[in-house]
Amino acid sequence: MDLQLATEYPPPNEAEHIESLIRHLRAKMERDYAKTRMLRDAHPKMHGCVRGEFRILPDLPQELRVGLFKQSGVYPVWVRFSNQNGTVTPDSKPDIRGVALKLMGVEGEELVQGGPDEKTHDFILISDSRFVTKDVAEFDGLVTSLTGGQVQLIWYFLTHLRVLRNLLWSLRRFSNPLAIRYFSVAPYLFGKKAVKYSLTPRDPIEIPAPKNPSENFLREAMVSQLGSSDAVFDFAVQFQIDPYKMPIEDPGITWDESLSPFRKVASLTIPKQVFDTPDRREFGDNLSFNPWRCLPEHRPLGGISRARRIVYQALSQFRHENNQISPKEPAA
């Protein structure tokens, strides 16, 4: 098949795998949170939900002035740092770490629509440059095998060696969530082109890994850094320039930065602050992020994101209903 840039190629049976994913993940949440407040299915453990400023750089060249990045300006943002593991575990366990940004005051009609006065725009990134699986079928197979017993799981990995490699590679230890480089992994439209996103700490403060780490040492590292100094990140986009080496339908492949380097379009400043309070924890837990909560110029691309559109909405709704909370997007 001849592949084109910024073009999607949905495989048959994707919808069935999305349904199956929702069924399995819902059942897991019901089991895990039968007696307690329901947390997210993925990334349930939050290190901190902090406020910041997302600044679109002035004087961007014409090809970078697209959608949200058309005009320079500053958006207030909530930033939620998390561990990926489906259960809340000590931070010393190797894991994928996540960061989710919710910009406020963004004008324009988002793809996921809330009420008329909801003006939020989300970006979701993780600590690795590739996803574990290539598509929804492979991810559904992994989720099914994880709940199907040891023999099934070993067979799945023996027949999906790249998933095993990507998974082992991405499960890592870190000492400070504010010093990690994050990637969108999944591609997004950027006007008529396709890009991936990255968020790179500027002058990261590497806090040495504690000798006897407490369960929540990543939160403690954030409290320590933000108690005395700001954290600044560069937000950048990487253009797809080759549809084979930089595929849209396989987020399990890193787009080579020597082929197409990331280009800065914005900065994220998290000012010095006190954030670790019970109210803020509850606020962060009750937020919902969705890669589809974005302007149409930045629509997510590829099968994993087509699945996320349905899965995130269904499971966030399920979580909020269980907790008897009506979800509401925050305002600036």
Ligand code: HEM
């Ligand atoms: C089919 C594949 C995927 C499924 C089924 C899935 C599922 C989920 C679910 C159910 C949530 C919780 C949603 C909520 O209750 O509000 C979530 C959160 C999250 N996911 Fe995914 N995910 C997938 C792919 C990805 C990818 C490719 C990334 C890479 C950036 C990612 C990063 C995250 C992060 C960082 C969060 C936490 C957001 C927050 O702080 O609330 N996920 N995911």
